[in-house]
Amino acid sequence: ENWEVNFDHCKQVNIEFENVKYTVRKFNFQERKFVTKEILHGINGAFRAGELTAIMGPSGSGKSTLLNVMTGFRATGVTGTIRVNGEPISTNSPSFRELSCYIHQDDLLRPLMSVGETMMLAAHLKLGFNTSKEYKQNLIKHILTLLGLEHRYNVFAAKLSGGQKKRLAIALELISNPPVLFLDEPTTGLDSSSCSQCVSLLKKLASLGHTIVCTIHQPSALIFEMFDKLYTVVDGNCIYQGPVRELIPFLEGQDLVCPSYHNP
Ligand code: ADP
Numbered sequence: 001e002n003w004e005v006n007f008d009h010c011k012q013v014n015i016e017f018e019n020v021k022y023t024v025r026k027f028n029f030q031e032r033k034f035v036t037k038e039i040l041h042g043i044n045g046a047f048r049a050g051e052l053t054a055i056m057g058p059s060g061s062g063k064s065t066l067l068n069v070m071t072g073f074r075a076t077g078v079t080g081t082i083r084v085n086g087e088p089i090s091t092n093s094p095s096f097r098e099l100s101c102y103i104h105q106d107d108l109l110r111p112l113m114s115v116g117e118t119m120m121l122a123a124h125l126k127l128g129f130n131t132s133k134e135y136k137q138n139l140i141k142h143i144l145t146l147l148g149l150e151h152r153y154n155v156f157a158a159k160l161s162g163g164q165k166k167r168l169a170i171a172l173e174l175i176s177n178p179p180v181l182f183l184d185e186p187t188t189g190l191d192s193s194s195c196s197q198c199v200s201l202l203k204k205l206a207s208l209g210h211t212i213v214c215t216i217h218q219p220s221a222l223i224f225e226m227f228d229k230l231y232t233v234v235d236g237n238c239i240y241q242g243p244v245r246e247l248i249p250f251l252e253g254q255d256l257v258c259p260s261y262h263n264p
């Protein structure tokens, strides 16, 4: 039996999307009829393997909605084409679910389980009981080391710092080594050093071949430069998309970067 953990590469997944729209339909009790509201107005782009992509924009602009649509978390009311490695797919199909994971803004960890126990429970659930415990233990050690959490193995999740909780939420998803990671505001609420730690971790995962997309509310100049690609969403429209390095000259000398206001 092979207990070797090979985590140095993953399947390369490129996602392309065209004219993605999302409309909600709600019952209006005053007017006693259904009303529809378009929230995303036709977004185009591509998330590529090995790239770290940021989706930025003010609160309420549609960042989480775009992630919800791309992960299949919202499927009703979505139109447009989404292709994975050239094949049109439906984001809520089981095959796409296997390729991707979604780390929500508030991932609820079990407070009274240790980091090691939380990871082992997830390993049993994701890998099944046919995979040996030794393999799972090796894998868990490997992931926790990659994420700098190995020294917290016996600590209750409740006792972790904000940054460590975020990393544990990522560690849980890495058990099934998904090629695509979607993260909703992974840096919100973290101090600046945990924030750059978190982004450099995502950068490291991208360099292993993962496709990584995260929403960011207000990036500091420090983390901004670590992203490869940027999408700026305002009121459900993508007003800028492109490589971050093209923006950097425009942002010289600024403390806080909010590219929505600096659309070159
Ligand atoms: P962000 O994550 O950028 O802060 P969201 O994607 O959460 O913004 O929301 C964008 C807009 O879409 C908001 O105005 C929100 O109220 C609206 N919205 C999102 N989902 C729904 C829904 N299911 N029903 C009604 N409105 C929604």
Ligand code: MG
Pocket: 063, 064, 065
């Ligand atoms: Mg949001």
